[in-house]
Amino acid sequence: MQLSIATTLLACTVVHAFSDSSPFVLFSTSKLNTPEKYDQLQTSNQVIASAKELLSSCPTRDYVIVSQPNVHAADIRDGSHCKMRSLCDTIASREIQGRFSVAEVVGDLSTHSLEDYVKEACAAKGKVAGIVKVDLTHLPSLEHKDKREQILASNDDQLGLMLDTLEGDYTLVMVSDPNEFKAYQPDFIEPVHMDLKRGDFGSQEGKDSGNTTYDNRPLFVKYQFFTPGIFVALIALIVMLSILGVGLKALGSLEVSYGAFDKEMGPAAQKKQQ
Numbered sequence: 597m598q599l600s601i602a603t604t605l606l607a608c609t610v611v612h613a614f615s616d617s618s619p620f621v622l623f624s625t626s627k628l629n630t631p632e633k634y635d636q637l638q639t640s641n642q643v644i645a646s647a648k649e650l651l652s653s654c655p656t657r658d659y660v661i662v663s664q665p666n667v668h669a670a671d672i673r674d675g676s677h678c679k680m681r682s683l684c685d686t687i688a689s690r691e692i693q694g695r696f697s698v699a700e701v702v703g704d705l706s707t708h709s710l711e712d713y714v715k716e717a718c719a720a721k722g723k724v725a726g727i728v729k730v731d732l733t734h735l736p737s738l739e740h741k742d743k744r745e746q747i748l749a750s751n752d753d754q755l756g757l758m759l760d761t762l763e764g765d766y767t768l769v770m771v772s773d774p775n776e777f778k779a780y781q782p783d784f785i786e787p788v789h790m791d792l793k794r795g796d797f798g799s800q801e802g803k804d805s806g807n808t809t810y811d812n813r814p815l816f817v818k819y820q821f822f823t824p825g826i827f828v829a830l831i832a833l834i835v836m837l838s839i840l841g842v843g844l845k846a847l848g849s850l851e852v853s854y855g856a857f858d859k860e861m862g863p864a865a866q867k868k869q870q
Contacts, residue, residue, distance in 0.1 A: 617700040619669040622647055623687050624767035626655035628694025640703030647710060647769065650696060654718035658726040658766040660758070661707050664751065666735040667772045669699040671748060679748050682756030683770075691764060705771040730758060 620643050622628075628650045638646075651659075671679045678684035687695065711727055718725035732751040736744045759768070811818060 618772035662770040680752040
């Protein structure tokens with residue numbers, strides 16, 4: 597079953613998902629030992645390691661290494677949304693037997709390391725690899741949509757003409773530098789620093805004007821420790837404590853003799869009983 601570019605770039609449903617990532621595409625007319633499942637978000641080291649493993653057998657005679665700066669994964673989607681029609685048609689054709697692509701690659705991808713590895717891998721197999729390097733024009737940012745689409749179409753035509761010159765035994769690798777998305781930078785309002793000192797307006801004005809002044813007034817003049825509410829509360833507390841003290845003193849002054857609760861047994865008590 598053939599894989600489409602929409603399947604291989606499944607994770608790229610949002611164009612502006614990552615500000616420091618770029619797509620990676622590798623396809624060949626020879627069958628590749630591509631894993632059935634792999635992450636669509638990988639680091640550059642992981643992608644380079646996977647690509648070297650696929651190219652270790654020197655699968656084809658010719659190798660095309662394409663550098664397309666600032667390309668997005670959405671630019672090479674399959675279907676009507678593909679903006680590099682020649683590239684997408686070639687990937688979806690029956691001629692292509694092996695495909696490997698990652699939608700979001702974090703980090704820089706070096707074409708030199710892949711080029712050197714292909715030469716070494718093919719030399720180990722007793723083959724001479726024909727390497728063609730294609731540096732396409734840098735794409736403008738998304739803000740310049742018309743100019744970007746024009747340059748992208750021109751680059752696609754250039755790449756399509758180059759692919760037509762190959763004899764059906766080739767492997768193409770397309771890399772890009774990290775996209776030039778501007779990451780969101782939130783704007784925070786500076787907090788307002790309020791002076792909690794009372795009656796210190798003169799020093800604050802001095803700070804605002806750039807002249808630093810020091811308040812050398814006494815402590816009890818600079819700060820107000822007793823407000824009218826605190827003063828009234830202290831007076832009420834003194835009055836209540838005084839009343840409490842008088843009450844406790846009155847209770848403590850009561851004196852009752854021990855004999856007041858004894859039963860009378862004398863003649864007077866007997867006369868009262870009669």
